[in-house]
Amino acid sequence: MSALPTPAPAAPTYRPLRDDDLPAVLGLLSASLAGGPTGTRTADFFTWKHRENPFGASPGLVAEAPDGRLAGVRLFLRWQWREGSTGRTVRAFRPVDTATHPDFRGRGIFRRLTLDLLEEVADEAELVFNTPNGNSLPGYRTMGWQELGQVPVAVRAVRPAAFARGVRAALARRPAGPAAPPVCHLPTAGDWFEHQPADGPLAELLGERAGADAADPRLGVRRTPEFLRWRYGRAPGLDYRVLTCHRGGELTGLAVGRPRRRGPLAEFTLADVLVRPGDRDSAARLLRAAARESGCDHVATHLSPGTEAAAAALRTGYLRAPRTGMTLAARTTGGATGGPGAALADWRFSLGDLEVF
Numbered sequence: 001m002s003a004l005p006t007p008a009p010a011a012p013t014y015r016p017l018r019d020d021d022l023p024a025v026l027g028l029l030s031a032s033l034a035g036g037p038t039g040t041r042t043a044d045f046f047t048w049k050h051r052e053n054p055f056g057a058s059p060g061l062v063a064e065a066p067d068g069r070l071a072g073v074r075l076f077l078r079w080q081w082r083e084g085s086t087g088r089t090v091r092a093f094r095p096v097d098t099a100t101h102p103d104f105r106g107r108g109i110f111r112r113l114t115l116d117l118l119e120e121v122a123d124e125a126e127l128v129f130n131t132p133n134g135n136s137l138p139g140y141r142t143m144g145w146q147e148l149g150q151v152p153v154a155v156r157a158v159r160p161a162a163f164a165r166g167v168r169a170a171l172a173r174r175p176a177g178p179a180a181p182p183v184c185h186l187p188t189a190g191d192w193f194e195h196q197p198a199d200g201p202l203a204e205l206l207g208e209r210a211g212a213d214a215a216d217p218r219l220g221v222r223r224t225p226e227f228l229r230w231r232y233g234r235a236p237g238l239d240y241r242v243l244t245c246h247r248g249g250e251l252t253g254l255a256v257g258r259p260r261r262r263g264p265l266a267e268f269t270l271a272d273v274l275v276r277p278g279d280r281d282s283a284a285r286l287l288r289a290a291a292r293e294s295g296c297d298h299v300a301t302h303l304s305p306g307t308e309a310a311a312a313a314l315r316t317g318y319l320r321a322p323r324t325g326m327t328l329a330a331r332t333t334g335g336a337t338g339g340p341g342a343a344l345a346d347w348r349f350s351l352g353d354l355e356v357f
Contacts, residue, residue, distance in 0.1 A: 012071040012109065014116060017060030022046065024070045025062070032099035037356045038237030049357070050097075054230050055080050059095075062119050063109045066301045071104040073097065074113035076121060076128075083340055083350075085217035090340050091125040093333070096357055114143060122333045127341055129330040130148055131354055137327060149344035150325040151354065154318040156291050156299045159267075163297045166265035174264075181239075182259035182266035183255060184295045189240035193233030196225060200253035205276060207252050212277035213348075216306070219341050220348040223274060231352060232256045232271070238356065240271070243289045245282045253282035255289070256352065259296050268294035270301035271352030273309040284312035291317070302351040328352055 017025070026041045036043055050058035055078040063072035075094040083090050095117075112144045118128065132140050137147065157163040196202045206223050213220055221227070232240040238258055245253035253275040257268050270290050275282040287309060290299050303310040303318065313319075328347070332339045341347060 003342070009227075010066045012063040012065050012104065014061060014112065016086060017073065017075070018063050020094055021062055021070065021073075025073050028070050028073055028099045028101060029097055031102070033097075040237070042237065048230075048234060048236055049077065052234070053078060054227055058269040059117060059121055060097075061113050063100075063104070063113060065101075065104065069101065069103075072100040072109035072113055075115055076117055078125075079129075080221070081127070081219040081340070082213070082222045083217075083219055084214055087214060088142060090127055090219060092127040092129060093121055093125050094130045094357060095128065096130070100333050110139065111143065118143075118333060125333055126339060127330060128333055129328065129341060131326040132329055133327075137329065139328055142354060144331045145329040145345040146331060146342075148328045148330060148341075148347075151302055151344070151349060152320050153324045153326075153351075154303050154313055154322040155324075156287070156316070156318045157297070158291045158294070158299065159297045163265065166263065166297060169264045179261055179264070179266075181261065182268075182294075182296050184239070184241055184259040184268075184293075186241035186293055189242050192232065192242040193225070193229040196229075197238055198225065202228075205251055205254065205274065208246065208276050209274055216348060218346055218348040221350075221353055223272075227341070228256070228272075235356070241294075243286055243293065245275070245285045245289075247282070252279055253286050254274055255286040255291060257299070257301075259294055262300075265298065266296040268299045269351065269355060270299050272350045273301070273303075273307075275308050278308065280308045280312050283308040285315050287312055287316040287318060295327065300351075301347055302354070304348045304350065307348070 023041060026043065026046065030041045035041060058075045058077050059074065060075040062070050065071045075097045077096045079092045079094055081090040081092060095114060097112060098113065202225055206225065210222060240256055240258045243255040244251060255270060256272045257270040259266065259268050268290060271285055273283055303313050328344060330341050
């Protein structure tokens with residue numbers, strides 16, 4: 001007597017993410033993507049990222065198995081760009097935090113969640129962008145994403161011998177072993193931003209910066225005190241620090257970064273450099289200070305072409321690192337080609353626009 005065929009597993013149910021899903025979502029993300037940028041998936045970080053975002057709360061979908069387990073999760077982070085040539089706001093989503101339970105892989109859950117969520121938000125934004133890794137990029141291509149190119153990273157070695165040893169160890173894929181967090185004595189971003197008055201020096205600096213950025217046709221994030229306070233001052237578990245530059249008692253520049261371990265190396269991830277329009281001197285001072293005062297083996301950043309920081313890069317020792325960077329991919333919410341952000345040259349990033357998310 002022949003054996004009966006094994007019945008196909010029951011299909012999961014697809015539904016919107018609910019608040020009471022959070023513990024299961026954090027567990028699924030941890031199992032699939034490890035601890036994330038803070039080392040541990042916490043409710044505080046999830047709330048900061050997906051609920052307190054000044055651009056709005058993140059829509060999400062889950063796949064629920066018949067036994068009640070979460071088989072998959074997908075969230076889209078809301079974002080806004082300013083198109084310099086027109087001054088209009090370009091509303092966008094960035095696909096983040098996706099995971100499929102090991103018991104349900106190979107059943108198309110990632111694709112179904114992504115396409116269903118794209119359909120749900122099609123009327124809320126015109127652009128979808130992210131920086132997928134080599135494993136996920138092919139899947140995004142099949143769903144209409146266009147690979148736009150590599151967002152390069154610039155590096156300044158601070159401790160050349162330690163940096164060279166760390167790079168050799170990383171290339172050889174030797175285990176880093178336990179290491180204490182880098183010691184950094186720069187002011188914390190949380191303290192610094194919370195003490196900035198609404199109409200104080202920071203607001204004046206950002207107001208001048210906004211005027212200059214309006215003449216840049218590329219897509220850029222408008223830096224406001226409220227945005228910076230959320231992005232750097234209130235990010236739980238991320239040790240952002242602040243460097244400032246003054247001339248005649250006046251604030252002429254601000255930089256934000258975080259010391260962290262990257263394998264065997266201590267890295268200062270320089271997320272943002274903001275100076276008054278045309279002030280390359282202040283940009284150079286901040287770039288040098290990041291290397292001098294961070295307490296790390298090297299500084300890593302992205303210096304967008306045409307910015308004051310990019311102009312000051314070579315004379316302050318920052319060089320583009322080979323075989324590094326993030327792949328930028330994008331599509332319209334409706335799947336059409338063209339539109340804003342259709343080429344890498346259409347974007348003006350800081351590293352803070354990309355890292356962590």
